[in-house]
Amino acid sequence: MIPNQFCADDHHTCQTMTELMARHLPQGKSLGRLRCYAKNDDIWRPEAPSDRVYLVQRGHVAVVYADAQGHEVVLRIVEEGQLLGELCFCTPEQSLRETFARSTVETEVLEVKYSEFVNYLQGDLAALQGLLFVFCTRLGETERRAEILMYRSADERLSRLLLQLAETRGHPHKAHPGPVTLHVRHDELAQMAAMSRAHVTVTMGKLREQGLVSYERNRPLIVNMPQLAAHINKS
Amino acid sequence: MIPNQFCADDHHTCQTMTELMARHLPQGKSLGRLRCYAKNDDIWRPEAPSDRVYLVQRGHVAVVYADAQGHEVVLRIVEEGQLLGELCFCTPEQSLRETFARSTVETEVLEVKYSEFVNYLQGDLAALQGLLFVFCTRLGETERRAEILMYRSADERLSRLLLQLAETRGHPHKAHPGPVTLHVRHDELAQMAAMSRAHVTVTMGKLREQGLVSYERNRPLIVNMPQLAAHINKS
């Protein structure tokens, strides 16, 4: 009943569980409809009703908030196997999304009507557990994101962001404990750390000089996690 | 089964539900133990195990993160009737909290061991629904907080923060739609908006000149919500 039993003692296992649950959710009943999007397509726009949820099958989706001036900030990146949508039972069908959901690469999603999703959940206790996992993981990530943004120096915000990204979506290097690789551009980092792209490049350059990260043109970013963690605790 | 049925179409109703659920959670079984704290007491510290959850009966609790230099940021304010604790099933008993929970006024909390909490949830479907509500509300608030922090100008961050606070914990003025009152100090605003206290005072002064808020020494803060919302959309 309570997901605890499925869960080891680290957060990473929990996140894996979340993805598994999400994968199992609708496929048994062959719910929904498969949709494909090219890079930079909008999956929804602010004026769209939030009457459906999505399961990302392949690719990445950024949830983006844009203010009146068109200033955009990335609220979240949703990856393969994860749920996408306002997962809130308080503001269902009638209300509007107030964000963009935009594919950052070529992406396939399974689109499920909200009412069908709810029906499915009602009949399946395991699905409810899965949903608890999703909320749990999302909340943790979002709190961490907010924590990062409260730091005022660019160095600190960027270092902390890289650490979080490395922990949540980094691919470890063949059994080495330290470095993990990330695929992320400077302008994406800028939107996530609330900095300008130019200053991200400058700051990343300094981190590279210190050996905390390494990257080159068209090479993945390698984050040296233990050293970066140490850097944060004494800056 | 699905909380949707309990829930009207606005977020405020949902939040009320959350509090009601939290109130009903453990009291039927007389779980836990009542504890009292004076102002500025620590309910937990970073090195404490996260083996229990709390229900705030009276008062306010701030969840605070402090880095190595003692720089403190307020992650959340938990109010009367709300759940306090790492509500995550992934990192239970063994792990440590990495934050402070500190009463901002005289506070009473009901302390419930994590294992008892889980037992209770296993037997009570309504409690599980309540938990879903809690997650839902928390996630929404936290995302909004992160969104606020991504803005770079002090004016914008502070305006948006005031609007959020007014929406989530403002007391409306006798049937007037516009202004709501808040009890919050400048240094608290500073910690939430990631600014210095001095600059909060300066910025608040400007907002006051424009008639968007009004306050005086030892008077509650009055936020003029519609005008403030308009101010944001054209700054």
Next chain:
DNA sequence: AAATTGACGTTAGCCCGCTAACAACGATTT
């Protein structure tokens, strides 16, 4: 091969917000 595109790199100048320090004022304590 040439042109175009997309991403990283660099710099000058400016402005915002921080630090630090102190003043003003009300409330509470002694």
Next chain:
DNA sequence: AAATCGTTGTTAGCGGGCTAACGTCAATTT
């Protein structure tokens, strides 16, 4: 009444990060 405390108000000076505008380099397109 005097002193202390907590909160808001104010300012000078400085530094960090932004804007804007370019340059560089590799990959892709034509």
